[in-house]
Amino acid sequence: MTAALAQDLAAAPYTVEGLEEAWGRTAADALGRDDPEPALAELARRAPSAAGVLGRLLVLGDPVDGSAAAAALPRLGLDGAEALGLLRVEDGRAIPLVDVRPYALADESGVASWWIVSDQGEVALGGELPEEHVLGAGAASSTLAQVLVPTGDGVVLDLGTGSGVQALMAARTAGRVVATDVSARALRFAALNAELNGVHLDLREGSLYEPVAGERFDRIVTNPPFVITPRGADGVPAYTYRDGGFAGDGLVEAVVRGARDHLTDGGIAQLLGNWEVTGDQVAARDRVLGWADGLDVWVVQRDLLDPAQYAETWVRDGGAQPGTRRFRALVRAWLDDFAARGVTAVGAGYVTLRRPSGAPTLRRFEHLESPVGSGVGAAIAAGLAAHDRLAALDDARLAGQVLAVAPDVTEHRHYWPGDADPTVLELRQGTGFARTRRVDTVTAAVVGACDGELPVGRLVAAVAELLDADPGTTTAAVLPVVRELLVEGFLTFR
Ligand SMILES: C[S@@+](CC[C@H](N)C(=O)[O-])C[C@H]1O[C@@H](n2cnc3c(N)ncnc32)[C@H](O)[C@@H]1O
Incomplete structure (x- = not known):
């Protein structure tokens, strides 16, 4: 059939x-x-x-x-x-x-299209979703798909597979895909979608890492039920698709903490998540990074919402309409829950974890709200590779490296009207994270000279001489920026 x-x-x-x-x-x-x-x-x-x-x-x-x-x-x-x-x-x-939709994707692994069968959404139902609702391929599914480092041919775990979107994507190149979910209903959709699209998935029922106890994976991919939801408040629906049943951001913490025991050496886990901010930004950052004990970690925070914005977003997502008494009661439940824990904001974004063979060397948290371009997954993979190479290079050895400007980078100069010299110099990327980075004259000159011919140390010395600056001081100031530009992908190793 x-x-x-x-x-x-x-x-x-x-x-x-x-x-x-x-x-x-x-x-x-x-x-x-x-x-x-x-x-x-x-x-x-x-x-x-x-x-x-x-x-x-x-x-x-x-x-x-x-x-x-x-x-x-x-x-x-x-x-x-x-x-x-x-x-x-x-x-x-x-x-x-049910809802059946075509879903198409183009990435480093090529062009692919599937049909995804899932539960009907609000438009079809004309009202609030039932708690056991199984999601189709939504905006968050696509966000995660776009940031995945190329999956490769290893063994992949899709934790919280829902209707199986991430698992189907991984199966294009993976040797084997294990897909889990706490919801038997979701797994029935995933099984139908696997068969409909001619893909084999190893489907298992259970919470978090329970169904894969003792197993390790080359990749873990998860769009977990990360939505922070008030516990024990009257009338607050507990949607399986978005609420893992923990207090606060405990579900995301559990996913991150559990990854270490389920990754092979060099294995990578990627997830979407929300995290609470209770102290200042540095404390919030350290708290999230701290969950990744023993792992390399790179958090990209894409948004920071105040408690009211967060509550409104997720109350509306369930189908309650602004202006109704129900909407107001639910928003109040969220606000009271946040207040009880002293939460002043909620961060949202994606987390990349890697199990190192030795001690972890990467601990990176960045806030990046601007729109990203194509190839974010490739940019993360390249950033990890650049980080590894840099970890083995002290400044003297870095100075001996030949570097080149990435082909998607442009330089932008901003002038006060009438001025001969620019007041602001920026480097911009056309792809990946599409970052804009403000640089000083010396760095801009060094980056501009990185054409894959001469070692970067020689270029810094030449620029210092040209600008009548001390070569030692200039090198000490520029090389840390060069390191960052390599991880961010503005510069590449030759
Ligand atoms: C946001 S949906 C993600 C669906 C799909 N992977 C995607 O990317 O669109 C989260 C999924 O996690 C499942 N889930 C909820 N609690 C879970 C738990 N404790 N352990 C494993 N999966 C859980 C839900 O049933 C749901 O299918």
């Missing part, structure tokens, strides 16, 4: 492009904002197509005429669709029961 469904979806064609053709770009954009009306309006105006009928049923959650659904699923048929739990037929109408 699943094979027949795959054939029908392929024939439709039920792809990102096929759906966009069925209802147009504007409607696709509106759907991205959870507004289905433009898509429904377009479908009513246009000649019916298989992709349009399936999209109406399985994305918009709108019942369709049974004969139209049967025509769009000629191999599976309505009986097969009912048996798979996709829909039920009532009074000649096909009533959707």
Whole structure:
């Protein structure tokens, strides 16, 4: 039956492009904002197509005429669709029961597309989600997918697989993928998605690392249920998809702390997370880094929300509408919970952990809110490699290295009107983290001279001479910046 469904979806064609053709770009954009009306309006105006009928049923959650659904699923048929739990037929109408979406991705491992079957979202349900809701491929799934260092052909663990999105992605190159979830319902979706997309997954039920006790992985990938949720407050829903049942950010701490015992030497774990800020920023930073005891750790904090912003975001995510009494009661429960622990802000971002063969050498926490470019995963992999190389180089040996400016880097100069010299010099990256870094004249000149020909120490000395500066002092000031520029990817080793 699943094979027949795959054939029908392929024939439709039920792809990102096929759906966009069925209802147009504007409607696709509106759907991205959870507004289905433009898509429904377009479908009513246009000649019916298989992709349009399936999209109406399985994305918009709108019942369709049974004969139209049967025509769009000629191999599976309505009986097969009912048996798979996709829909039920009532009074000649096909009533959707799940969400099925095409999901496409292009990264270092190539271009791929899948169909993801999951529970229906708010748009289809027209109200709040049930607590056992199983997510499809959402914005957070894509964020994690974009920051993953290339998976390689080792053994991968997808912890909290949900409908299996990360596991399907990992399976493109991995030798074996183990995917776990505490929710049996989620694992049923993951099994269906694996079969539908012709992928083998080793699916296991259980909490956190329980299902993989004693096992190690080359990669751990997890978009865990990191949403901080008030415990014991009346009426606060405990959504399995986003709430691990811990107080505060305990779930994220448990995932980070547990990684060390489940990674091979050199193995990498990557996760999305939220963490509470109770003291100053330095204390908050040290607290998160401290969870990664015995591991190399690199935290990229992408956002810092105050308690009210955080509460509103997650109360709205569950489907409660701003302005209602329920919305206000839930926000209050979150605020009281944060106040009880003295939480003044919540950080959100991604964490990369690596099990070193010796003592850990990397402890990096950065706040980076600006939009990132393509290839963040590759930038993290390159940053780790640069860090390792630098760890073995003292300043004298670094000075002997030949470096080059990365091809996506541009220099930007800002002048006060009428001034001959720039007041601000910036280096900007076009890809990866797309960082902008302010540099001084000496560093800009050294970076500009890094053309893969001469050792960087000679370039620093030449720039110092040109600017009438002391070569020793200049070298001592510039080399630490050069180290940072190498980890950040502005400069590369030759
Ligand atoms: C945010 S969803 C991630 C789904 C999917 N991996 C993705 O990236 O879109 C989190 C998943 O973790 C699961 N989960 C919740 N508590 C868990 C626990 N204690 N141990 C393992 N998985 C858990 C939920 O059922 C849910 O499927």
